[in-house]
Each structure stands twice: as C-alpha cells, then as structure tokens.
Amino acid sequence: MERGTDRAVLVTGGAGYIGAHTAKALKEKGFLPVVFDNLSSGFREAVRWGPFVHGDVRDRAALREAMSAYQADAVIHFAGLIEVGRSVQRPDLFWDVNVGGTAAVLAAMQDAGVTRLVFSSSAAVYGQGSRGALETIPETAEKAPASPYGDTKLAGERLIEAHCRAFDLNAVALRYFNAAGADPSGRIGEAHEPETHLIPLAIAAALGARPPLTIFGDDFDTPDGTCLRDYIHVNDLAAAHVAAVELALPAGAFEAANVGTGRGCSVREVVDAVGRAAGRRPPHAVGPRRAGDPPSLVADPTRAQGLLGWRARFSSLDQIVADALRWERLPAYGCGARAPVSSPVSEAAE
Ligand SMILES: NC(=O)c1ccc[n+]([C@@H]2O[C@H](COP(=O)([O-])OP(=O)(O)OC[C@H]3O[C@@H](n4cnc5c(N)ncnc54)[C@H](O)[C@@H]3O)[C@@H](O)[C@H]2O)c1
Incomplete structure (x- = not known):
C-alpha cells in the first residue's frame, strides 16, 4: 500500500480505454497512477502501471480510503457510462453513475484533502448548434446537449465548477472530441462492448470480423456529404491529462478546454484510410441519417494549446488508423475475454 516517492494520482475508470492510456502516460512522467474501477466495462489486464483498487465511483468512502491510502495529489475522473444511445433508454442510470459518481469523487476529495x-x-x-460544416467549436459555443449522456457531462462540469468556487478545489474539464487509435506497444487499446465508434467498426469490417459498415447519411452539407468528426489519438489525449495534472492553478480555479485537432475527417475519409492500411476497403452501405447526428463536430483547440502547452502529435488519420489496426489484429484483451473481478485491493503486476 506504500506509494513510494512518485506523486500518486487516483485514476477513476483507469481500466478503460482512455484511462489505461493515461495511466501509462502518468507512469512515464514519474507519477504513480492508482486505478479505481469497478470493471463494468474496463479490463483488469489494462491496469499495468500502478496499483488497482476495485470499487464503485459512487462509493464516497471507498474513494476517500483509496485517496488517503496512496496520499493522492490529484484525481483524474474517467469512470462513467459512455454509450449515447443507451443514455436515451436509461437516463436514470446515466445520471446516477455519471453525475452521482462525480459528486462522490468531489466529496471524497474534500474528505481526503485532495485539491x-x-x-x-x-x-x-x-x-448540434447551428454551425457551418467547416466551423470549429470554441469553448464559448452554446451548450445544448442532444442526449442525456451530454446532459450528464454538462451537469458534471457545473457541479465541479461550483465545488471549486465553494471549497477552493481547482479543476480542468477536458472536452474530448473523438478518441481513437491505440498505444503502439500493442499492450492496451480500445475494447468497448458494444463498440459504437467508427474507426474500430470500419477496421473490423475490413478484417471480416464484423458485418459491413453502415454510413449514416451521405447527404449532409459537408464536402463529401458524410459527417465530419475530429479524431484525436488516445495518446495525445493522455498527454493532455498529464499536462492538466501538472498545471499550476490558483485555488478555486475551474478551466474547460477542448481536446481535438481542429481538423475534421469525413466518414468516407476514414473508410479510405482504413482501406489503405488494411489492404482491403471496409465493405459498407449508406443508410439513413441517425437522429441527432450533427453534420460536423470539430474542435477549436486553441485554448488547450495555450493553457496546457499541449499539441496533438500523433493524430494524423493515417497514424490513428495504423495504431488502431495493429491493436484490432491482435488485441491483448477484450472480445469477450473479460477478466473476472478479483480481490477488492490488489497490486498491479508492474
Ligand atoms: N471514447 C471517447 O471517444 C470519449 C469521448 C468523450 C468523452 N469520453 C469520456 O471519457 C471517459 C472514458 O471513456 P472510455 O472511452 O475510456 O470508456 P471506457 O468504457 O473504456 O472506460 C470507462 C471506465 O469506467 C469504469 N466504470 C464505469 N462505471 C463505473 C463505476 N460505477 N464505478 C467505477 N468504475 C466505473 C469502467 O469499468 C471503465 O473501465 C468517459 O467518462 C467518457 O464519457 C470518451
């Protein structure tokens, strides 16, 4: 249970996709990532760079105990439910885990003196907004979530901002655009079940591991008619989190920053990039638009660049697809190979 000389950071949801990559980046920068996760969608095999605490993010006492045991300096809070479609069917669950979990994290931080x-x-x-297809989104853009999932993220931010003001915490909310890719080591990668993200679905279709891809609409007001999204390499996201932990902020400060590249890629461009990398174009068909799909979601990342001294380095579409393809060909976990839940607190292998 000793934390050693590294500064400990509690990483809720650190057994998941983005959390595992961030834990690796923290370790490489001399921090001790302490993963706190209930493994509901994460994987024990993804926890490789520090201790693992099995727990539910709504459990304030368990969070406080983990923060105190490892004398955490900071918390990175990833744990939550992520499927937009499911949030429409189960808004109760999403508010409970995503907003209730954030409230428990804030309360435990106060208990344990983590700021x-x-x-x-x-x-x-x-x-959705009323943007043109080529307009990027600054942090000041109107907040109008199109799903209960988006509502819970906005509510989480507002709760955190109020806590910062009232209790002298300080916080950075990173608004991710489309996380994609995998660590080039091949040891960790994206393993969502169900998978709803375009790049892994396109790769799986090209490899014949999943059915042909459906392109949801090709009549949008965009250069090739398909939706534009801002894909950010998961290791660029991870680096943004480490920079946010290291940032000097006054007590009470709350900052929000977009983490994206500022460049939109269309669904057709993704299909083409996967075809180039895999040597076989993903079989696909065009279907109707999905309700609530904005034609374009592209970050203006200027604020993150200034605040964090951060730049996306690995986020060309070809690099993202190459790294994702390496992982999809030989995943180290996932594909139904979910690890059984082990003892409540145990040390990671490394
Ligand atoms: N993947 C993206 O493109 C994307 C985009 C924007 C925001 N986000 C946010 O980033 C965070 C991480 O996303 P991800 O893609 O890594 O998802 P993920 O499902 O891979 O990881 C989420 C982790 O949280 C854990 N978790 C869920 N409920 C929990 C609970 N009640 N108690 C403890 N642990 C719990 C899961 O076991 C999992 O390890 C989420 O908050 C998500 O909303 C993701």
Whole structure:
C-alpha cells in the first residue's frame, strides 16, 4: 500500500480505454497512477502501471480510503457510462453513475484533502448548434446537449465548477472530441462492448470480423456529404491529462478546454484510410441519417494549446488508423475475454 516517492494520482475508470492510456502516460512522467474501477466495462489486464483498487465511483468512502491510502495529489475522473444511445433508454442510470459518481469523487476529495481534479468531459456538451460544416467549436459555443449522456457531462462540469468556487478545489474539464487509435506497444487499446465508434467498426469490417459498415447519411452539407468528426489519438489525449495534472492553478480555479485537432475527417475519409492500411476497403452501405447526428463536430483547440502547452502529435488519420489496426489484429484483451473481478485491493503486476 506504500506509494513510494512518485506523486500518486487516483485514476477513476483507469481500466478503460482512455484511462489505461493515461495511466501509462502518468507512469512515464514519474507519477504513480492508482486505478479505481469497478470493471463494468474496463479490463483488469489494462491496469499495468500502478496499483488497482476495485470499487464503485459512487462509493464516497471507498474513494476517500483509496485517496488517503496512496496520499493522492490529484484525481483524474474517467469512470462513467459512455454509450449515447443507451443514455436515451436509461437516463436514470446515466445520471446516477455519471453525475452521482462525480459528486462522490468531489466529496471524497474534500474528505481526503485532495485539491486537483481533471474531468473527462465531452464535445457532447455542445450538441448540434447551428454551425457551418467547416466551423470549429470554441469553448464559448452554446451548450445544448442532444442526449442525456451530454446532459450528464454538462451537469458534471457545473457541479465541479461550483465545488471549486465553494471549497477552493481547482479543476480542468477536458472536452474530448473523438478518441481513437491505440498505444503502439500493442499492450492496451480500445475494447468497448458494444463498440459504437467508427474507426474500430470500419477496421473490423475490413478484417471480416464484423458485418459491413453502415454510413449514416451521405447527404449532409459537408464536402463529401458524410459527417465530419475530429479524431484525436488516445495518446495525445493522455498527454493532455498529464499536462492538466501538472498545471499550476490558483485555488478555486475551474478551466474547460477542448481536446481535438481542429481538423475534421469525413466518414468516407476514414473508410479510405482504413482501406489503405488494411489492404482491403471496409465493405459498407449508406443508410439513413441517425437522429441527432450533427453534420460536423470539430474542435477549436486553441485554448488547450495555450493553457496546457499541449499539441496533438500523433493524430494524423493515417497514424490513428495504423495504431488502431495493429491493436484490432491482435488485441491483448477484450472480445469477450473479460477478466473476472478479483480481490477488492490488489497490486498491479508492474
Ligand atoms: N471514447 C471517447 O471517444 C470519449 C469521448 C468523450 C468523452 N469520453 C469520456 O471519457 C471517459 C472514458 O471513456 P472510455 O472511452 O475510456 O470508456 P471506457 O468504457 O473504456 O472506460 C470507462 C471506465 O469506467 C469504469 N466504470 C464505469 N462505471 C463505473 C463505476 N460505477 N464505478 C467505477 N468504475 C466505473 C469502467 O469499468 C471503465 O473501465 C468517459 O467518462 C467518457 O464519457 C470518451
């Protein structure tokens, strides 16, 4: 249970996709990532860079105990439910885990005297807006979530901002656009079940591991008629979190920053990039638009660049697809190979 000389950071949801990559980046920068996760969608095999605490993010006492045991300096809060479609069917569950979990994290931080929080927010806080297809989104854009999932992210931000003001915490909310890719080591990668993200679905279709891809609409007001999204390499996201932990902020400060590249890629461009990398174009068909799909969601990342001294380095579409393809060909876990829940607190292998 000793934390050693490294500064400990509690990483809720650190057994998941973005959390595991961030834990690796923290370790490489001399921090001790302490993963706190209930493994509801994460994987024990993804926890490789520090201790693992099995727990539910709504459990204030368990969070406080983990923060105190490892003398955490900061918390990065990833744990939550992520499927937009499911949030429409189960808004109760999403508010409970995503907003209730954030409230428990904030309360436990007060209990344990931890003052720095980095929060997983999302481009979903912006909703559809009335932007042109080539307009990027600054942090000041109207907040109008189009789903209960987006509502929970915005509510989480507001709760955190109020806590910062009232209790002298300080926090950075990172609004991610589309996380993609995998660590080039091949040891960790994206393993969502069900998978709803375009790049892994396109790769799986090209490899014949899933059915042909459906392109949801090709009549949008965009250069090739398909939706534009801002794909950010998961290791660029991870680096943004480490920079946010290291940031000097005054007590009470709350900052929100978009983490994206500022460049939109269309669904057709993704299909083409996967075809180039895999040597076989993903079989696909065009279907109707999905309700609530904005034609374009592209970040203006200027604020993150200035605040964090951060730049996306690995986020060309070809690099993202190459790294994702390496993982999809040989995943180290996932594909139904979910690890059984082990003892409540145990040490990671390394
Ligand atoms: N993937 C993206 O493109 C994207 C975009 C924007 C925002 N986000 C946000 O980033 C965060 C991480 O996303 P991800 O893609 O890594 O998802 P993920 O499902 O891979 O990871 C989520 C982790 O949280 C854990 N978790 C869920 N409920 C929990 C609970 N009640 N108690 C403890 N742990 C719990 C899961 O076991 C999992 O390890 C989420 O908050 C998500 O909303 C993701």
